[in-house]
Amino acid sequence: MRTAAALALAAALGGCALPISSGPPQVRDGQLLQRPAGLPDQARVSGVPFYPDDTNACGPASLAEVLRFAGVDTDADRLKPQLLTPALDGTLQYDMLGATRRAGRVAYVIRPELGELFENVAQGRPVVVLQRLGIPGNIWHFAVVVGYDLRHDSVTLRSSTARALVLSVGQFDATWAGGGRWAFVALRPGEFPAQVQPLRYLQAVAPMEGVAPEAARRAYRDALARWPDSWVAMMGLGNLAYARKDYAQAAARFAQAASAHPNDGDPLNNLAQALLAAGDLQGARSAVERAVAVGKPNPRVYAKTREQILSAASSAH
Incomplete structure (x- = not known):
């Protein structure tokens, strides 16, 4: 393990800000304050693979362990090209999440709470x-x-x-707090975290x-089954249908989202x-006029879409 084995980021990803402050202690005398x-008093996850590493590759090793557990055929060596940043001599949190997504797993950043x-x-x-180790805490380190x-x-x-490194709850919380109490789970589509x-969750899927x-x-469909009124999941399914040029299915999903969330112009614009x-200029114009009437949150986008539709209609005559 080397200094700067991981770098803490103060950035937004998928709508969720990565934490940069640790907050107050969450444990006293070995007991959770909340x-x-x-x-349960105790729990242990069995069957988690182990990839030992004493270099700067704690990121690839840790990610390989949770991805293999989640059914992905990978290992630490195969992940290193995706994760190691030579100039930093380590791995960025952003890249850990990105590699998880490319492997087809939902990278869900949990709240910075021991209970969760x-x-x-x-x-x-x-x-x-993500932990911060050493004195005076100059070693960033990923673990599982x-x-x-x-x-x-x-x-x-x-x-x-x-x-199987064993720390007291207080020792662990201190090192985790030093890393901003940042943590995530790798989920198969259809799995949901505590x-x-x-x-x-949907921001993690997007x-x-x-x-x-x-x-x-699959993740959006299972999310919609769990939360039937989730217009964000409807929008996601619409985006995916549009990307594969299934415009009829995309329109159906966007119309569903517009009905579920009528005070937002984005579903109508989509x-x-x-x-x-799909070539339905009349329907397109009707939808965009409704988006313009709603007027939020992206009025300039709606105006541009209307210009595109009017231009297409003019060219058709």
């Missing part, structure tokens, strides 16, 4: 965490939490060359549209675009 109702982290472990899911035991004040991690927040469209489609691509 313990979720029903959280442990709940995911209790559901049988390993969690990638695979277990905890509140009765015996312990957290177990796959870390560096240790298959304490899942619908919008946060970047997959361009790199793993079939996985994104509906107009899909109808334009």
Whole structure:
């Protein structure tokens, strides 16, 4: 493990800001200060692979462990070209999430709370965490939490060359806090994390549209089954249909989203675009005029779409 094995980012990704502050302590005398109702005293995820590493490749090693657990045929060596940034001698959080999406898995950044982290472990899911180690905390490090035991004040991690590194809950929380309490889980489409927040989940799926469209489609469909009124999932399915030039299906999904969320012009604008691509100029014009009437959140986009439709109509005569 080397200094700068990972670099903390203060950036937005998929609508979710990566945390840059640790907040107050979340544990006292080995006990969670805010313990979720029903959280078991202990849990351990079995079957998580282990890729030992004592260099700057803690990112590829950690990601390989959770992706293999999630059914992806990969390993640390195959992930290194995607993840290692030579100038930084390590791996960026952004790249960890991107590689997860390219592998067809949903990279869901959990809230910076020990209770939520442990709940995911209790559901049988390993969690990638970013830690800050050493004195005075100059080593960024990715590891994988695979277990905890509140009765015996312990957290177990796959870390560096240790298959089962055991820290006290307080020790772990201190190192995790140093890394901004940043953590994520790699989910198969159709899986949902503990304490899942619908919008946060769909924001995690959205970047997959361009790199793993079939996985994104399955994730959106399962999300819509779970949250039938989710216009964001409807929009995502419409985007994917439009990308594969299934304009009729795209229009149907955008119309569904417009009905579910009538005070937003974006679904209507997308509906107009899909109808334009399908050759339905009258329907496209009707949809875009409704988007212009709603007027938010992107009025300039709606005006541009209307110009495109009027130009197409003029050329047709």
